[in-house]
Amino acid sequence: MTGPSLATAAPRRGGGVLAPVALGVLVLVVWHVVVVAFAVPAFLLPTPLAIAQQFVAQFPVILSTSAVTGGNALVGLVAGFLIGLVLAVLAASSRLIAELTTPVVLAASAIPIVALAPVFTIMFGSTTEIARQLVVTVVVIVPVFVSAARGLRAVAPVHGDLMTSLAATPWQRARFVRLPGAVPYVMTGLRLAAPAAVIASVVAEYFGGLQNGLGSRITSAAANTAYARAWAFVVASIVLGLLFHLGGTLVERLVTRGRPA
Amino acid sequence: MSELASAKSTRSAVELGGVDKRFGDVQALSGIELTLDDGEFVSLIGPSGCGKSTLLRVVADLEQPTAGTVQVGGKPARQARLDQDYGIAFQQSGLLEWRTVAENVELPLHVHGVGKAERRARAAELLELVGLADFAGSRPAQLSGGMQQRVAIARALAPQPKLLLMDEPFGALDEMTRERMQAELLRIARESGAAVLFVTHSIPEAVVLSDRVVVMTPRPGRITEIVTGRRPGRADLEPDDVEDVRETAAFFTAVTAVREALRKGHG
Numbered sequence: 001m002t003g004p005s006l007a008t009a010a011p012r013r014g015g016g017v018l019a020p021v022a023l024g025v026l027v028l029v030v031w032h033v034v035v036v037a038f039a040v041p042a043f044l045l046p047t048p049l050a051i052a053q054q055f056v057a058q059f060p061v062i063l064s065t066s067a068v069t070g071g072n073a074l075v076g077l078v079a080g081f082l083i084g085l086v087l088a089v090l091a092a093s094s095r096l097i098a099e100l101t102t103p104v105v106l107a108a109s110a111i112p113i114v115a116l117a118p119v120f121t122i123m124f125g126s127t128t129e130i131a132r133q134l135v136v137t138v139v140v141i142v143p144v145f146v147s148a149a150r151g152l153r154a155v156a157p158v159h160g161d162l163m164t165s166l167a168a169t170p171w172q173r174a175r176f177v178r179l180p181g182a183v184p185y186v187m188t189g190l191r192l193a194a195p196a197a198v199i200a201s202v203v204a205e206y207f208g209g210l211q212n213g214l215g216s217r218i219t220s221a222a223a224n225t226a227y228a229r230a231w232a233f234v235v236a237s238i239v240l241g242l243l244f245h246l247g248g249t250l251v252e253r254l255v256t257r258g259r260p261a
Numbered sequence: 262m263s264e265l266a267s268a269k270s271t272r273s274a275v276e277l278g279g280v281d282k283r284f285g286d287v288q289a290l291s292g293i294e295l296t297l298d299d300g301e302f303v304s305l306i307g308p309s310g311c312g313k314s315t316l317l318r319v320v321a322d323l324e325q326p327t328a329g330t331v332q333v334g335g336k337p338a339r340q341a342r343l344d345q346d347y348g349i350a351f352q353q354s355g356l357l358e359w360r361t362v363a364e365n366v367e368l369p370l371h372v373h374g375v376g377k378a379e380r381r382a383r384a385a386e387l388l389e390l391v392g393l394a395d396f397a398g399s400r401p402a403q404l405s406g407g408m409q410q411r412v413a414i415a416r417a418l419a420p421q422p423k424l425l426l427m428d429e430p431f432g433a434l435d436e437m438t439r440e441r442m443q444a445e446l447l448r449i450a451r452e453s454g455a456a457v458l459f460v461t462h463s464i465p466e467a468v469v470l471s472d473r474v475v476v477m478t479p480r481p482g483r484i485t486e487i488v489t490g491r492r493p494g495r496a497d498l499e500p501d502d503v504e505d506v507r508e509t510a511a512f513f514t515a516v517t518a519v520r521e522a523l524r525k526g527h528g
Contacts, residue, residue: 158355167343180359
């Protein structure tokens with residue numbers, strides 16, 4: 001009975017990928033033409049072609065620096081995820097802990113990461129990755145804590161009544177309803193935190209320490225007037241951020257599989 | 262199951278004496294006196310705000326009465342809840358979407374520490390009873406609304422309760438599904454021998470299902486009349502007869518009586 005409307009809806013799916021790709025190509029072409037036609041100086045904006053050439057020339061370096069920056073992002077992401085989750089569970093289980101932790105974590109969300117990076121570098125020394133991983137951890141804790149805490153509070157009234165009618169203990173309520181019910185919220189927090197971890201990892205490198213990551217390569221290339229090279233590392237950072245975003249989305253999909261959207 | 266049905270004790274399933282319930286300035290229930298016999302099917306009917314759901318929640322010990330006594334199976338309501346003496350189904354199925362259908366049915370047993378093998382066996386038996394044996398491994402989201410509600414009823418029956426509390430469980434279903442569910446509920450109630458307290462705002466539904474229909478009026482919520490339902494003294498009624506019941510003179514008489522009682526309450 002609903003055949004015709006379904007049939008017309010089906011062929012539109014391909015447009016979902018094609019449209020943004022076409023737009024991206026168009027932007028690159030216009031970019032190139034504008035830079036060449038108006039003779040824009042390279043320190044303002046190099047051509048996409050020059051950036052691509054640098055990307056290829058620097059590819060081995062890009063791989064090794066991406067591994068360092070990505071590694072820091074991953075360590076911080078995992079640590080921040082676990083800490084944020086544990087804090088949210090503690091906050092949900094005790095009013096006292098909730099009143100102690102919630103304002104502190106929310107205040108942490110107001111900390112500009114630029115303010116932390118140099119301080120951590122001095123605290124932990126400029127020859128370790130710990131300072132950078134710590135910056136990422138702080139950045140990740142907040143979205144994970146906020147969304148996990150919301151999920152742990154969001155118990156449907158009917159589920160609350162059901163567990164009361166079953167005379168469930170507080171631990172049984174947590175185990176059967178609150179914790180599994182919070183999983184989609186926790187996963188949303190992880191998905192939001194994953195690309196933010198890469199941003200934090202790159203930016204943390206702007207403030208000294210080892211010169212082995214994408215962020216430090218961007219600053220040193222720019223300082224040496226190698227603008228196209230700086231842009232090539234920026235592109236690598238974007239790719240790394242996208243990879244983390246995809247990874248977060250994939251984990252979210254896998255964990256919440258079988259649930260209604 | 263059959264021994265449950267035949268064990269007719271003199272002890273009543275529910276006994277309410279002078280129950281009042283206030284929410285702030287609102288008198289939700291006033292002077293409720295009601296007794297359910299073992300195995301009896303009683304419906305609560307009335308307009309919105311008459312306190313029928315509140316009354317059910319008081320029996321379930323989900324709300325505390327402001328005054329009066331509530332006995333469930335001869336125990337205070339709180340003790341009956343702690344002993345898992347009743348099963349309850351709400352207007353929403355309230356299934357846990359991350360558990361399979363079988364795991365949802367097992368939930369009451371899981372909470373009460375019944376072993377895994379026994380839970381599995383009981384869930385299989387109950388899903389057979391509600392006609393969903395093939396869906397044991399499915400997720401609730403894969404089922405229709407009517408099927409979800411049947412899972413919720415199977416869950417309510419899991420601890421073999423002597424009392425089933427149902428708060429408009431078929432309210433969200435379409436008319437055809439609803440009539441089929443009514444027939445199934447009667448069969449289930451008879452096979453399990455449980456007394457049923459059933460909240461509805463459908464007059465035909467109350468009459469078809471019940472031994473007695475309790476008519477309530479709002480502001481304050483109280484019982485104005487108790488009408489005999491479609492099966493006085495016919496606990497043996499076959500589910501197939503449910504269709505025929507709708508055609509009988511007794512059915513129309515009872516429907517008219519309930520309608521009159523509701524109108525009187527409004528006047």
